[in-house]
Amino acid sequence: MSDLEQQFNAAVDKVRNAPTDGDFKPSNNYKLTMYALYRQATDGDVSGKRPGMLNVIERAKYDAWAKRKGMTRDQAMRSYVDEVDMVEAQYG
Secondary structure (H helix, E strand, O other): OOHHHHHHHHHHHHHHOOOOOOOOOOOHHHHHHHHHHHHHHHHOOOOOOOOOOOOHHHHHHHHHHHOOOOOOHHHHHHHHHHHHHHHHHHHO
8 A cells, every 4th residue: 555545544534533523614615525536536537427406415426526537546635635634734
């Protein structure tokens, strides 16, 4: 496992185990960004049909992920780690 993969996995663990009552309250757009970076890093480019307009949440997730199309796995992992580091530096 590369150093970047280790950093990415550590960042994912931090996000999964973050307290829900902490100081940092991520916006929905921020959550979508993190979701998209995670999916791009783990699954690559989005595939499948875009959800219908009545399925608002899944459609937003699909669209956020689709914006990352073409981003390499390493770029997505690095961006995810950088986002987590930024939040950690600001909120502890």
